[in-house]
Amino acid sequence: MSYLAIAFILAGLFFFFVGVVGVLRLPDFYTRMHAAGKCDSLAAELVIIGVALYNLQDFTLASVLVSLKILLIAIFIFVASPTATHAITEAALILGVEPWKKKGKRS
């Protein structure tokens, strides 16, 4: 069980790492939103599931309840993360933040 939990957490850390690299490397605000909002959604889910599994090691009622609460956080992130990403991106478009274009290509 703990190996499974560690595998989940490591996979989550990998996607967090990709998200951070994406935020640093991508050229403009919108593409950075992709990296920040997306890699985070999967990464956070994976880490949370990993933590919930790790918590289940001694299988008692109390630990099951705590794991269920942790999964409730996962559900919340699953709903809230895309909503926040959408709201920030739309706000940026309305404010007229200039998107990055490929060289030699007009929109």
Added chain:
Amino acid sequence: MKAKIATFVIMLGFWVVMSGMFDAFHFSLGVLCCLLVAHFSSELLFPEHGKPWVRELVGLALYFPWLVKEIILANLQVAYVILHPQMLEKIDPHLFRFKSKLTRPIAKVSMAQSITLTPGTITVNIHEDEFTVYALTAEAAEALPGEMEERIARALEIQ
């Protein structure tokens, strides 16, 4: 009545998970609170009367594993693009629109959330039946609306 019972069951499940105490006092307090909430506010959870929400829940449950698979695949694609040494050649950020045949608000919102959850695409706006989507790569844009819309229609567009 069905909506009230369903609200009660969901509320009680939530209460049990949150409190974790099963002695007579706390549990009966929970049952009482859930009965009151279910009686007065079941319309908040099930706003549309006469809709087959049981089938909607089943449809969503069937849709969910596919969505998770899509999210993981798309995440790997975006990870590949981000970690690629010539990243700026690979990406092609652009805004595009498409018309959707979904009619119910809940289906549209599910579609928008699914699009935003799958990496590489962000829903910027929904106006009537027109979705505005910001895509990171050309491949991410090509996949829309396609299969996702059909699956959502199957899950939620029950008349």
